Amino acid sequence: MRSVVIVGAGVIGRSVGLALRRHGVTTYLTDADPEAALAGERCGAGFAARPPRQADIAVLAVPPDQVAPVLAEHQKLGTARCYTDVSGVKVPLHREVRAYGCDLTSLVSGAPVVGGGQGPAQPRADLFDGRPWALTPTEATGNLALNCALELVALCGAVSVLLAPEAHDRAVALVSHAPHLVASLVAARLLGGDESAVRLAGQDLRDVTRTADGDPERWAEILTANAGPVADQLDDWAAEAQAMARELRDAARSGDATGPVRLRETLRFGAAGRARIREPDTPRP
């Protein structure tokens, strides 16, 4: 990989630039706001200029609702041999991409997992190191585009995870979107709590609700874009919570402390489920 165009010089775009330049890749930044591209150049993420020839790949690090029109525009200009994006919900994206008449053989949609409720704060070359980066090729995607995307992800230090668009959206509903909404629900209920109740909050509650700090508008967009899978998760989950509430009330009435079987199961499965995702993670305040 020799040259990459990064469309959108925000935190993600600049971080991609910084990451790629570690390996001697030449990066070109462009942004609807020319000042942003210049700022990206100043921070070392790439040249705020057009590449002299067709780039190997273009990374569309733009807001989700702009990916399709931006892709169509750059494909018309022949900016790069293939294209990827970083938006979080894939089924609606591909629908829009088709509606815009984009070429799907040169597109491998993608999404780096860089969590943190508000999104990363500062551009960093190591932002993606060791992190998952989803890639969602379709049946139309060509081998050239796929291999180029795999190389991009590797150069950014991340671990590629391939899924179909539908599977991706269900996956992120499970591991990111619904949990975020749950964290917000728990945090929102604190507003109704007495002062003395809130005084009893401990580290556990801060952990559960940390992600609720995220930008509400950005999350509303994401969740609405992934409405179906997220609604499925919420419903399954609410049903489980209600079943446990019933069990608890029955146990309280009957005085049978061994009654809550589903509760015990959930607690045990919870510990097992947690073990599936345990790995040395970064301590954060």
Next chain:
Amino acid sequence: MRSVVIVGAGVIGRSVGLALRRHGVTTYLTDADPEAALAGERCGAGFAARPPRQADIAVLAVPPDQVAPVLAEHQKLGTARCYTDVSGVKVPLHREVRAYGCDLTSLVSGAPVVGGGQGPAQPRADLFDGRPWALTPTEATGNLALNCALELVALCGAVSVLLAPEAHDRAVALVSHAPHLVASLVAARLLGGDESAVRLAGQDLRDVTRTADGDPERWAEILTANAGPVADQLDDWAAEAQAMARELRDAARSGDATGPVRLRETLRFGAAGRARIREPDTPRP
């Protein structure tokens, strides 16, 4: 405060001993297992012996279902001028204490908030520093007992939070018990996820589910003891989740992305609720 008897030489009991000895208080450890008391003495938490005269206060750091009988026994022996415990659910506790015919004027039930899913791992003198410590006096509690308990909490470095027993149990349902169950539910659902879905887990999910690592049996006891308030939280919460799922589906059907009003509210309230409990907390892996 000059002398304190600590009944139950586990992690909490030993930590209380270590904390008090920082201020020159003489502490005496006793435990159903004499080896535990001796181990507590060796770690510096106090003397594994009976006090020569009546102690100022006895801290019953025993499992919740043993508090009432242990209290009755020590009140009969006249071990201390007043008594406190550290168990997490107060209404059932006071019911048992009355059933055992204990003297309520000398009891101030309490509960230090020392979170961390599995409970603290090692006894530490600074375990309670800056942490909340709930105290739940009843109408029967005498001033001497209350002031003694306030002093105990202060010497342990903690911040007293006074609540009636019913208010305490609703409070911990809100800020600890139901959130723990929520975290377990989210984590339990990971067991059903594909490998590739789980690979997309990020820091946010680890935060939300961290507390699910806790001891399932210990938590089952706590939640069952606080069945009513916890069931109330779960039901309210499930209803809210279902309402948001309906909103999301309606928005998906109508194509109206501004439709999910309740969703946006929850996300905004979530950020506001999080702000109520934000404070410099210890980074943990």
